[in-house]
Amino acid sequence: MGGDGRVHHGARRDRPVQFETEANRNIVAAVKTTAQRLGNRPATCRNYYVHPAVLDAYADGTLLPTMQHAAEHGNGTRGSLRPEELRVMAIIQKRQETAQNLDFLSGAA
Numbered sequence: 072m073g074g075d076g077r078v079h080h081g082a083r084r085d086r087p088v089q090f091e092t093e094a095n096r097n098i099v100a101a102v103k104t105t106a107q108r109l110g111n112r113p114a115t116c117r118n119y120y121v122h123p124a125v126l127d128a129y130a131d132g133t134l135l136p137t138m139q140h141a142a143e144h145g146n147g148t149r150g151s152l153r154p155e156e157l158r159v160m161a162i163i164q165k166r167q168e169t170a171q172n173l174d175f176l177s178g179a180a
Contacts, residue, residue: 094130124166137162
């Protein structure tokens with residue numbers, strides 16, 4: 072567990088309720104702000120513009136480390152994607168790998 076009370080690597084059940092509540096508040100605020108900037112409702116923004124892997128990574132504390140790792144190590148250039156788009160792709164790929172590993176471990180694969 073980090074010195075700030077967060078547990079990393081997806082161990083949400085070990086997190087203090089206070090952190091989860093704060094994370095949820097931050098997510099709601101970010102989605103509202105983004106929706107306002109895009110001229111949409113928050114539900115529209117969350118459903119169509121924000122990938123669930125980004126919200127999950129923020130909630131479990133892996134968002135910034137994953138983005139940092141992608142920025143430092145890069146994952147090659149992919150067409151005309153900007154660096155921040157490549158970082159988001161790294162988050163989504165990490166989530167997919169985690170889901171596949173969990174499926175394999177549970178026998179669902």
